[in-house]
Each structure stands twice: as C-alpha cells, then as structure tokens.
Amino acid sequence: MRRVVLVVGLAFLYLAGMTSPVRAQKSEAGLLAAWEQEQNADPSTTKFEKTGERRYHFATKRFPFDGDLLVRNVLIETVGSENEQGFVAGTIEVELQGVSEDFHRTFAMSYGQWSMGNTLYWDAKGQRWMTTDQRMKQLREAYPRSRSFWTMLFAEGWSFVTLAILFFLVYSLFRYNRRMRDITARSDRSLALTQRAIQLSERNVQLQEEHAKLLQEIRDQLKN
Secondary structure, three states: OHHHHHHHHHHHHHHHHHHOOHHHOOOHHHHHHHHHHHHHHOOOEEEEEEEEOOEEEEEEOOOOEEEEEEEEEEEEEEEOOHHHOOEEEEEEEEEEOOOOOOHHHHOHHHHHHHHHOOEEEEEOOOOEEEOHHHHHHHHHHHOOOOOOHHHHHHHOHHHHHHHHHHHHHHHHHHHHHHHHHHHHHHHHHHHHHHHHHHHHHHHHHHHHHHHHHHHHHHHHHHHO
16 A cells, blocks of 8 residues: 555656646747747737747737748857856747838837847746746846945945945046036147237238338339
C-alpha cells in the first residue's frame, strides 16, 4: 500500500511539473508564453490567434492592423547583477506583415506604445515575467517616496560619486562659458579699436591728399 501511495505521489509531482505554466521559466519559451498572455490580456487586442510556429493572426484597435504577426527574434539579456539592483529584460522582436512603408511613420506613437509591451522583465523573487508597468510598480515599492533624498543619496555610494562628477562638470562648463564670454568681449573691443584706427588712418590719408592738392593749387597760382 505504501508503495502505491509513493508511486502515485511521484507521478503527481511529475505531472505537476510537466503541466506547470511555461510562463514561470526564465527562458525563450517562458518569455514567449508570457508575451502571448499579455497580448491576449491587452484590452486593445481584438484578435490574437497562433497560426504556426511563432506566427499569429493579430488585430488591434491601437492602430489599423489585422493580419499576420511574425516573431523574428526572442532576446533575453541581463543588465548588471540581479543581486545588485540589476535586472533581466526579455524582448520579443516582431514583424507586422503587409504594412506599408509609411506605416511606422504615420502610427509611430501608437505603435511605439504597443511595442513597449514586447519587453518584459524577470522577477527573480516571484519567478515570473513582468510588464513594464509591473516593473515600475515594483521599483516604486522598493524605493518609496517617503525615503528622503539624502537617505537615498548616502545609502547608495555611487549616487554621491555621480552627483560629485556631475557638479564638477557643470562647474567646469560654467567657468568655460564665462572665460569664452570674456575672450569674446575682449576680441570685440580689440576689433572695434582696430576698425577705429583704420578709419583714422583713412581720414589722415584723405587729409594729406587734400593738403597736397591745396599746395599744388597755391603753386600754380603763384606761377601765373
């Protein structure tokens, strides 16, 4: 009897593992399954049916499209370390079949908002893929607004270093702009003085010519 119970229990556990949702796996298959579920859950989606391997009949109210959607690539990449505020992002790269060349320019905003849902984030603690909104909510809960700026600043050493570098860059830029203004002002004054000197020189030449002309007229009159 005990053997029967043991066999049944093991079989149950095996079947439970086989039938557990793929969505809970940090893999391409799990990411793809989570993305399919999010597309079906989107209120703007009017049709989302799988018609082949990574091929779907997709229709939405966000923009005028009712046709084939192809998944061209599934990308999973880790940014930083998950244990140090890093994250794992998964992106489904798709192609909408039959759209015109002007489609992405005409519907850039609506298509861009929809395509944001093609990137999901792995929740290591909950062992699930999250949408961007869920990820942002998780971050807000991890860093509540009640925490003061200075608390967050000194809690994260890199933030202080980044702020110091930023302050140094802004201060250097301020000094550089001020020095350039001084140089420009001096150049303008020098240019004005040069132009004034040229004008005086031209006037002096003109006076000399007039003086020479006058002397010549006097000589001519004396000769006569």
